[in-house]
Amino acid sequence: MSDMTSNTALPKKRSRKMTHNNTHPIVPWLYLLPHAIFFLGFIVFPVFYGLYISMHRWDPLLESQPFVGLEFYANLFKAGTPQSEFFWKTFVNTTLFTVISVPLLVGTSIGLAVLLFKPIFGRAFFRSIFFMPGILSVSVMGILWKWLFENQSGLVNIILTEYLKLPPIPFLTSEGWAWVPIVVGTVWWTIGFNMTLYLAAMNNIPKAIYEAAELDGATNWQQFRFITWPNLSATTLFVVVTTVLGSFQLFGQPQLITGGGPTRSTQSVIMYITEEAFSNNQFSSAAAMSFVFGVLMLVFTAFQFWLQTRDLRKGKK
Amino acid sequence: MNLKPLTLILALAAASTAHAEYTGPKVEITYLHGFTGPDRPIMEQLVKKFNEAHPNIEVKAQAQPWGTTWQQLAPLVASGRAPDVVVINEDQITGFVARGAVTPLTAADLKAGGINKASFYQPLWKTADYKGRSYGVPIHSVALAMYYNKDLMKKYGISKVPTNRAEFLAAAKACTVDKGGKNPGEAGFDPKNLQTWGNGVVNGWMGGTIAYSVLRQNGVNLVDKDLNAAFATPAGQEAIQFLVDQINKYQTSPANATEQSEINAFRQGKTCFNFNGVWMLEQYKGQDGLNFGIAPFPQLGTKMKAAWGGSSHLTLPKQRANYDKNKRLAALEFIGWMTQPAQNLFWTQAGGLPTQAKVASDKSYDNNPISGLFEGLPNVYATSGYPWVGQVRGAWDAAVEAAILGKKTVKDALEDGMNEANKQIDQARKTLQ
Numbered sequence A: 001m002s003d004m005t006s007n008t009a010l011p012k013k014r015s016r017k018m019t020h021n022n023t024h025p026i027v028p029w030l031y032l033l034p035h036a037i038f039f040l041g042f043i044v045f046p047v048f049y050g051l052y053i054s055m056h057r058w059d060p061l062l063e064s065q066p067f068v069g070l071e072f073y074a075n076l077f078k079a080g081t082p083q084s085e086f087f088w089k090t091f092v093n094t095t096l097f098t099v100i101s102v103p104l105l106v107g108t109s110i111g112l113a114v115l116l117f118k119p120i121f122g123r124a125f126f127r128s129i130f131f132m133p134g135i136l137s138v139s140v141m142g143i144l145w146k147w148l149f150e151n152q153s154g155l156v157n158i159i160l161t162e163y164l165k166l167p168p169i170p171f172l173t174s175e176g177w178a179w180v181p182i183v184v185g186t187v188w189w190t191i192g193f194n195m196t197l198y199l200a201a202m203n204n205i206p207k208a209i210y211e212a213a214e215l216d217g218a219t220n221w222q223q224f225r226f227i228t229w230p231n232l233s234a235t236t237l238f239v240v241v242t243t244v245l246g247s248f249q250l251f252g253q254p255q256l257i258t259g260g261g262p263t264r265s266t267q268s269v270i271m272y273i274t275e276e277a278f279s280n281n282q283f284s285s286a287a288a289m290s291f292v293f294g295v296l297m298l299v300f301t302a303f304q305f306w307l308q309t310r311d312l313r314k315g316k317k
Numbered sequence B: 001m002n003l004k005p006l007t008l009i010l011a012l013a014a015a016s017t018a019h020a021e022y023t024g025p026k027v028e029i030t031y032l033h034g035f036t037g038p039d040r041p042i043m044e045q046l047v048k049k050f051n052e053a054h055p056n057i058e059v060k061a062q063a064q065p066w067g068t069t070w071q072q073l074a075p076l077v078a079s080g081r082a083p084d085v086v087v088i089n090e091d092q093i094t095g096f097v098a099r100g101a102v103t104p105l106t107a108a109d110l111k112a113g114g115i116n117k118a119s120f121y122q123p124l125w126k127t128a129d130y131k132g133r134s135y136g137v138p139i140h141s142v143a144l145a146m147y148y149n150k151d152l153m154k155k156y157g158i159s160k161v162p163t164n165r166a167e168f169l170a171a172a173k174a175c176t177v178d179k180g181g182k183n184p185g186e187a188g189f190d191p192k193n194l195q196t197w198g199n200g201v202v203n204g205w206m207g208g209t210i211a212y213s214v215l216r217q218n219g220v221n222l223v224d225k226d227l228n229a230a231f232a233t234p235a236g237q238e239a240i241q242f243l244v245d246q247i248n249k250y251q252t253s254p255a256n257a258t259e260q261s262e263i264n265a266f267r268q269g270k271t272c273f274n275f276n277g278v279w280m281l282e283q284y285k286g287q288d289g290l291n292f293g294i295a296p297f298p299q300l301g302t303k304m305k306a307a308w309g310g311s312s313h314l315t316l317p318k319q320r321a322n323y324d325k326n327k328r329l330a331a332l333e334f335i336g337w338m339t340q341p342a343q344n345l346f347w348t349q350a351g352g353l354p355t356q357a358k359v360a361s362d363k364s365y366d367n368n369p370i371s372g373l374f375e376g377l378p379n380v381y382a383t384s385g386y387p388w389v390g391q392v393r394g395a396w397d398a399a400v401e402a403a404i405l406g407k408k409t410v411k412d413a414l415e416d417g418m419n420e421a422n423k424q425i426d427q428a429r430k431t432l433q
Helices: A002-006 A009-022 A027-054 A082-117 A123-135 A138-148 A155-163 A179-203 A207-215 A220-231 A233-248 A252-257 A269-279 A283-308 A310-316 B003-018 B040-053 B066-078 B090-098 B107-112 B122-126 B150-155 B165-175 B204-217 B234-248 B259-267 B278-285 B325-338 B341-350 B369-379 B389-404 B410-432
Strands: B027-033 B057-063 B085-089 B137-149 B194-196 B273-277 B292-296 B307-315
Touching (some): A027 A283, A082 A123, A082 A179, A082 A233, A082 A269, A082 A283, A082 B410, A123 A179, A138 A155, A138 A179, A138 A252, A179 A233, A179 A252, A207 A220, A220 A233, A233 A283, A269 A283, A269 B066, A269 B389, B027 B325, B040 B057, B040 B325, B040 B341, B057 B325, B066 B085, B066 B090, B090 B307, B090 B389, B107 B325, B122 B137, B122 B307, B122 B369, B137 B150, B137 B204, B137 B278, B137 B369, B204 B234, B204 B259, B204 B273, B204 B307, B204 B389, B234 B389, B259 B273, B278 B292, B278 B369, B307 B325
Parallel strands (some): B027 B057, B027 B085
Antiparallel strands (some): B085 B307, B137 B273, B137 B307
């Protein structure tokens, strides 16, 4: 470092000049081009085309696609339409899932990370074990948890009735209970990813701080509360935001475990949008719902950023 | 009796020689289907046979999941790049027809392909009809069936496989025994602790499918002649009430049964009867110690015989204006050949049912348990004939579920479901113009 800074100003200047001269102004743009093509083709264009679809009565087979303005958006807020009933019902369902599952997903993954960060016996083995369900496809995971929580023949109910002598719980046909296999299954399935993020972040906390704290007589809990947790705040922000967005995109688990039932009580927004588009062939209505849902996600994300960077902003003042 | 098959064979022989085979220049046609499971190699063998027998037609087959085809077909047709032949299922076909994605098969078309409408089971053929015209030829058929446990029936002294409501109820009652050895109706009978039972009433898609079958048996369809949802009639309520009564009144079904729990219970020998698709046959055959038979879905309704059926139909999508006429002729030749009895017989080894009586009477079925189902085939009705099957089935399944789970009365559940379906139909009508 010191060698480099002690160099004379002359070559530095020259080299800066040279790179400037040798680079044709178009070169940086060429580097950006491959990504730009895909970004424009697969993100920007579909967004605007989706906006077009949502404001027209659109079907690829129709000869004319009449402009309807905000009709499909208005359907979401007009009492008596199926969309106003089911979109908001499934939105509440999805929000409920998010509110229950995110604290569980973040809490358990940080807990596991703390346990598996210590040099305990079989650490690598346990890290792999907890990460492993994440490599399964959602269909495997879904069928597995459906079997486990099956009303009569599922393992959970067999344990309840045969061994604990309790009445069976009809998980798959009771509103409320039907969330249990979905939430527990999701935690089991996705916990490894967040755990790995936390483990990586914990590696970056200097050991010296813990040693100093230990000398000062800090307990394990105090070390976690005043060293680990604050040092992980950037990771926690990332984990919470991605987990919340991921939870709101809930689709495969209820689709496979409960089919959205009983009586739509576990149907998620994405499931309903898919139903509207590909079962009911109402593409414009589905596009309008996607935009409303997208805007709601943006609001949630902005709120989270504001909430979690409050400390930082206070510090700056 | 002996004359009947003979005349049929003669008539078929006459029909197959009557049509002029495709003699035009060599063409290549594309064929898109969704048989991606164990049925795929069987379909590929059939295509290979066709290509070998038709030197001037080259069929290029492509298999992709059904859902992908439903999403892609409309854009493909709109851009003039549709495959020459596409297989469409019973619940999708009317929607594509109404949206103009599929072309009608005229009498001349059928003649060109040597296709004889009358040889197919009529409800099956009519699955692909819309407003008096035909749009597809059935290649694959499945149906709701009743599986019965022979050992359990013998144990409870049931000698006859039930075919109607009274027989079914009597048998189901005899099969339902609680852990204390009591039958429904006896003092102290505990419906929450059943040792064995008749049949569990399920919900979800299978529940809706079974309920639809009973509804048809009561002489009601999901839609009326104007294609509006019309299932909340007194006869419709009677059908669903009968299902609900099996749980609460007759107590021959446990509460909260699911399709999966009933499959498991039947495999474990805990239920006398199981209603599911013909596709469950292979699984049940593989179950050690399960001595079972398969029969047509019994007539639990009050008016007629009926059962749900699913099917796949060979169709000719709409093509661009300058489409090669020879391709259409070759495609018709292909459809005609594919749906002939010999090919259908070969195809059914993949698990499908015969599409025509001629195939069902083939000797090779004599020792196959699946033949127990054949006498029901003329009474199999698909959810088809209206462009909004998705909307109507969604509302119907939810209504049946709400009634079976006791969340609503039968009357309220069906009326709410019908209102919901009709609101969705109104919206769909605007898109169809």
